[in-house]
Amino acid sequence: MLYQDVFHLIMWHETTLSVRLRCITCDTPAKAMLKCIKQFSGYCGCDECTQKGNWEGRITYQQVHDLTLRNNVSFREQHQPEHHHENAVSPFSNLQIDMIKCFPADYMHQCCLGVMRKMLLPWSQGKSGHLLSPAQLREVNQRLRNLRSDIPHIFARKPCSLEELERCKATESRQFMLYTGKVVLRGILPETLYSHFMAFSVALCILVSPHLTQTHNVYAHELLTYFVEQGRHIYGKEFLVYNVHSLLHLTADATTYGSLDKCSAFAFESSMHKLKKMVRSGNHVLVQSTKRLQERSQIPVQTSEEKPIQLKHPNNVYIVSPTSCCEVLERTNSGKLLCRVFSHLTSYLYEPCDSMIYGACVCGPSKMEILDKTNLQGRSMILEDGHGRKVVFSLLHDLD
Ligand SMILES: [Zn+2]
Known part of the structure; x- marks a missing residue:
């Protein structure tokens, strides 16, 4: 039986609610508290394997390689006592859930705010060898500024400088990690560092896409394994902190849930943003937001199929076929x-794989045509790559 199919009954006053617990999404410190296990900074802090730090x-x-993975039984029977807090049992253990699979890695915290920032630091203010020169930093920042007018409104924020990225919101970091980083770093970041970044970026592109997670999950895991191993050679042993190590478990979580966005905190961040906009004053915040939600529930919800076709730059770019x-x-x-x-898209990059696989292509000549809206397959954006080429990127992450 799949644990995720188990329904739990919750009594609320005189009402019985039937709840299906899909997964628990939170950052690593919160996860350790919920599971009553040692923090990630402890020697047995990985919640998915038994490796000692x-x-x-x-x-x-x-x-x-050859990691010994935890499973529901080994967790509940505390096969590795050092992983658990003494005399403390998670309240979640009382539920019929898989205590490992129901607590997936959250790529918002671990990749966008964790690993991506960890790489940015040595590029912009780290030791010699990885540090970009002031002229190179200016060039990267200029390229990022040039992209601002090409970023569709589905992105809550426009690109910011590398220095700002180190303390930016997760959504800006995701934009860099999945899309803009490939363009602005190319030809500037030393080849070894760029190839290493690309292994991470392409793996994440695969794992945020439900389709690619199904078809290319083995490849994504190979890329992430390479990224972790190579990270030690490039940045030293200290690079392999928990967030970097947890990339070795990321593919399994994405495959279990369908994609990384199906079990990430981005959905909560987005809802939080919407809830904040509903509140007009600091009084009775909960009552205000509940009333606004009730009012909205009276209005018919627009389905994704009914979303209007956009006619203005930069929101009006759509994929028509794999090559147009x-x-x-x-x-x-x-x-x-x-x-x-x-109509003649060609590959933008060939390393670590043909970029057409994850929808990054160079636009060839164009011509005017009349199309039906059923020809439009998905949203995308066109970015200038700094050499006068237009590069189209399929938007792979969850856009809702
Ligand atoms: Zn582990």
């Missing part, structure tokens, strides 16, 4: 769409 000025996890994309310019009198179609 090494002290390299901080706890690191040097083993990359278009910018929608006008709606004709007959309800069709006048589009600028780029």
